[in-house]
Amino acid sequence: MTTSCTTVNVTAFSASAQQLANEQKFAALAKALSHPARVRIIKILLTLDNLNGCLNSDLVSQLGLAQSTVSEHLRILKQAELISAEPIPPRMCYRVNRNKLEEFSNLFSAIVD
Known part of the structure; x- marks a missing residue:
């Protein structure tokens, strides 16, 4: 099976400074979400947020990871x-930042549109 490839003028892909900045923001957020444990943490926090709560329990047992690993995932997300x-001694x-998740979604939409 062969496919044809149409040649396109490369200048058609130029981006404004704002588009480049948005792509960088998107990539940074995507990198922060690039691990399944961090996605799971966000999911847990979203569920708790819907119940008007926050996570102040032990994530280690919920994720099955070492404390140091969980701390690193939390650091990256923060x-x-x-x-x-x-701090609530x-x-x-921990709470999810819904505004930042919405920004991520909007940046993704702008890239794929």
Whole structure:
């Protein structure tokens, strides 16, 4: 089976500074979500958020990962501003940042449209 390939002028793919910035933002958020454990953390936080709660329990047992690994996943999600952490002694209360998830969705839509 053979397919034909049409030659296209490469300048048709030029992007504005804003488009390039949006692509960089999207890539950074996608990278933060690129691990199944981080996706699972977001899912757990979204479920808790729908119940007007936050996660202040032990994620280690829910994810089946070492504490240091869970801490690293949480750090990456916080750095990308996908979650926030509020100290409520003796633990941290983690919440999902719905605005950042919406931004990710909008950036993705802009790329694929």
